[in-house]
Amino acid sequence: MAANITGKVGKDLTIEQGYEAARLTAINHLAVLKAELGSLNKVKRIVKVLGMVNCTEDFKDQPKVINGYSDLMVEIFGDKGKHARSAVGMYALPSNIAVEVEVDC
Amino acid sequence: MFGLAYKQHFDSTDDKDGKLAVFCNAPAIRGYGYNLITEIIGTFVLVFGALAMSKPASTLGTLDALPVGLLILGIGLSLGGPTGYAINPARDLGPRIAHFILPIKIKETVIGVIRGYRLLGRSLADCLPLIFLNLYNMNKIFFIITAVSFLNTAIIAQDAETRLKEKGIVLPEAQKPVANYVNVVRVGNLLFLAGKGPTKPDGS
Numbered sequence A: 001m002a003a004n005i006t007g008k009v010g011k012d013l014t015i016e017q018g019y020e021a022a023r024l025t026a027i028n029h030l031a032v033l034k035a036e037l038g039s040l041n042k043v044k045r046i047v048k049v050l051g052m053v054n055c056t057e058d059f060k061d062q063p064k065v066i067n068g069y070s071d072l073m074v075e076i077f078g079d080k081g082k083h084a085r086s087a088v089g090m091y092a093l094p095s096n097i098a099v100e101v102e103v104d105c
Numbered sequence B: 001m002f003g004l005a006y007k008q009h010f011d012s013t014d015d016k017d018g019k020l021a022v023f024c025n026a027p028a029i030r031g032y033g034y035n036l037i038t039e040i041i042g043t044f045v046l047v048f049g050a051l052a053m054s055k056p057a058s059t060l061g062t063l064d065a066l067p068v069g070l071l072i073l074g075i076g077l078s079l080g081g082p083t084g085y086a087i088n089p090a091r092d093l094g095p096r097i098a099h100f101i102l103p104i105k106i107k108e109t110v111i112g113v114i115r116g117y118r119l120l121g122r123s124l125a126d127c128l129p130l131i132f133l134n135l136y137n138m139n140k141i142f143f144i145i146t147a148v149s150f151l152n153t154a155i156i157a158q159d160a161e162t163r164l165k166e167k168g169i170v171l172p173e174a175q176k177p178v179a180n181y182v183n184v185v186r187v188g189n190l191l192f193l194a195g196k197g198p199t200k201p202d203g204s
Helices: A015-037 A062-081 B002-011 B016-021 B032-052 B061-083 B089-098 B106-119 B124-135 B139-157 B160-166
Strands: A048-054 A084-090 A099-104 B184-187 B190-196
Touching (some): A015 A062, A015 A099, A015 B184, A048 A062, A062 A084, A062 B160, B032 B061
Parallel strands (some): A048 A084
Antiparallel strands (some): A048 A099
16 A cells, blocks of 8 residues: 655645555654664653644644554554553644654653 | 373372372472461462563563473473462362362462562552462462463563564664654653654655
């Protein structure tokens, strides 16, 4: 499945495609964590997530998109993967990516 | 059927304990205080040993459980006499019920589990599932329940790397920062990660 990771959710992408992009973003963050810590088993807790969705003005389902990120974190870390979160809509994101996420853990 | 296999032997003895011992084991010397100490040690060694085992980088499938199996064997060989080595409920439970012997050793199991976890710096909450499981423990059966709950909770459920592998997710190289910032800032025990976007499986 060719992942669609650029474009505005609500116009170029569906919620499901946005979800998939958020999931891929989570995988990128896992790669950063692994590079920093050596092993993901050292992660004690995912604390805080800020999920930004590149979406149209009338799009209101940002949480459903960022769930792609959150679901993967919980799948991988279990209860330790549960986190506080904001999921917001953005007018534009760098390189027109569909989703950008910040995380503290 | 199995009874028939032993019929002649049963006929030639009046020793009830001896007959029972064909199907399940009891301590060589019954003394609840000393048996309890042995159980505490055994459970502690099992919990401590299994938790201390590190997951190999490459998986050998079901053989991954071999170290735990050897640990149980070691415990059985070294403590089997004083406390009765019986870890297979499939074999043990039926005969015990039939024999109306269901000594439920809750306390020593709980103590052993907590000590094992404590020494490894795990929280009390972490070991609760194990304790609950062990509340079902009837005599030596806790060995097998403990081992199974280890494989499930300690190794599989608590191991992010394993779950990642199970899901077939291969992590890419960490993206390099594309401007004047760093990927991670560590403050004490907290990591603050820079915002990341998605990449396609080919890395673009």
